[in-house]
Amino acid sequence: xxEPAENPITGRTVAVLGGTGPQGRGLARRWAAxxxxxxxxxxxxxxxxxxAADLAExxxxxxxxxxxxxAAAAGDVVVVAVPWDGHGELLKSLAEPLAGKVVVDCVNPxxxxxxxxxxxxxxxxxxSEQAAALLSDSRVVCxxxxxxxVVLEDPEVASVDTDVLVLGEDREATDLVQxxxxxxxxxxxxxxxxxxxxxxxxALTANLISINRxxxxxxxxxxxxx
Numbered sequence: 001x002x003e004p005a006e007n008p009i010t011g012r013t014v015a016v017l018g019g020t021g022p023q024g025r026g027l028a029r030r031w032a033a034x035x036x037x038x039x040x041x042x043x044x045x046x047x048x049x050x051x052a053a054d055l056a057e058x059x060x061x062x063x064x065x066x067x068x069x070x071a072a073a074a075g076d077v078v079v080v081a082v083p084w085d086g087h088g089e090l091l092k093s094l095a096e097p098l099a100g101k102v103v104v105d106c107v108n109p110x111x112x113x114x115x116x117x118x119x120x121x122x123x124x125x126x127x128s129e130q131a132a133a134l135l136s137d138s139r140v141v142c143x144x145x146x147x148x149x150v151v152l153e154d155p156e157v158a159s160v161d162t163d164v165l166v167l168g169e170d171r172e173a174t175d176l177v178q179x180x181x182x183x184x185x186x187x188x189x190x191x192x193x194x195x196x197x198x199x200x201x202x203a204l205t206a207n208l209i210s211i212n213r214x215x216x217x218x219x220x221x222x223x224x225x226x
Contacts, residue, residue: 007179007182007183008175008176008179009036009077009176009179009180009183012036012037012076012077013036013037013038013039013074013075013076013077014028014031014036014037014038014039014075014076014077014078014079014180015038015039015040015041015071015072015074015075015077015078015079016028016038016039016040016041016071016078016079016081017041017068017071017072017078017079017080017081017082017090017094018041018042018068018080018081018082018083019038019039019040019041019042019048019051019052019065019071019081020040020042020044020047020048020051021081021082021083022149022150022153023081023106023144023147023149023152024040024079024081024082025040025051025055025149025152025153026147026149026150026151026152026153027079027081027106027144027147027152028040028051028055028063029055029058029059029152029153029155030152030160030183030184031061031180031183031184032055032056032059032061032062032063033059033060033061034061034183034184034185035061035183036061036062036183037062038052038055038061038062038063038064039052039063039064039065039066039070039071039074039075040052040055040063040064040065040066040071041065041066041067041068041070041071041072042065042067042068042071043067043068044067045065045066045067045070047065048065048066048067048071049064049065049066050065051065052064052065053065058155068082068090068094069093069094069097072094072097072098072101073097075101076101076102077101077102077103077104077176077177077180078098078101078102078103078104079103079104079106079144080103080104080105080106080107080131081106081107081144082107083107084107084108084109084110084120084127087107087109087127087130087131088130088134091130091131091134091135092134095134095135095136095137095138098135098137098138099135099137099138100137100138101138101139102138102139102141102173102176102177103131103135103138103139103140103141104140104141104142104143104144104177104180105127105128105131105140105141105142105143105198106142106143106144106145106147107127107128107131107145107202108127108145108202108203108205108206109122109126109127109202110202110205110206110209116206116209116210116213117205117206117209117210118206119199119202119203119206122199125196125198125199126142126195126198126199126201126202127142127198127202128140128141128142128167128195128198128202129195129196129198129199132169132195139168139169139170139172139173140168140169140195141166141167141168141170141173141174141177142165142166142167142168142192142195142198142201142202143164143165143166143167143177143180143181143189144164144181145165145201145202145204145205146162146164146165146201146204146205146208146220146221147160147162147164147187147220148160148162148212148218148219148220150218151218151220158185158186159185159186160184160185160186160187160220161186161220161222162186162187162220162221162222163187163188163189163190163220163221163222163223164178164181164187164188164189164190165190165191165192165201165221165223166178166181166189166190166191166192167191167192167193167194167195167197167198167201168194168195169194169195174191177189178190178191190223190226204221208220208221
């Protein structure tokens with residue numbers, strides 16, 4: 001009988017830049033609960049450490065905190081969950097510690113006005129493509145853009161009912177990020193194409209925000225017949 005293949009994410013350290021914000025904190029909570037080593041990154045190392053201590057207590061997991069540069073250096077896989085306004089500047093400053101690593105960008109360039117959320121134009125095409133341009137020695141993957149932070153952070157939600165579309169140029173990197181998605185109960189990671197289509201995934205979040213406001217929900221996406 002053939003033994004099942006080892007999960008490629010097993011034994012890896014996941015760093016979350018912007019891990020004190022709702023999205024980053026929610027993802028970190030789920031990965032810590034799944035038994036992964038997690039490093040919370042923030043502009044403020046003390047705030048990162050305080051958030052890490054709270055998550056470690058809540059999940060029983062291995063969670064530590066550092067400034068964003070320290071987290072980038074510590075992570076085998078580094079998730080970028082920072083505000084769009086500081087995205088490019090931060091990644092440019094971290095190109096060296098992120099070299100050779102899988103970098104997962106889940107940033108959505110969105111604007112908001114009285115009509116609601118809308119997608120912002122990005123010179124490179126998308127946040128993920130901007131990341132790839134700035135991090136030429138990293139393997140950049142687009143994923144986790146449309147997972148509800150409210151659901152991720154809610155300890156009463158045992159299973160997160162959503163698919164995560166994973167986009168990238170490197171098969172090994174996208175497979176690894178799909179496995180990272182699969183560690184969250186209820187979540188399924190699915191390959192969604194090349195980075196040139198990341199703008200569609202990022203912009204879709206504006207539609208989900210509109211759905212959530214209309215129906216007072218925390219909507220996600222499911223892909224059928226796969």
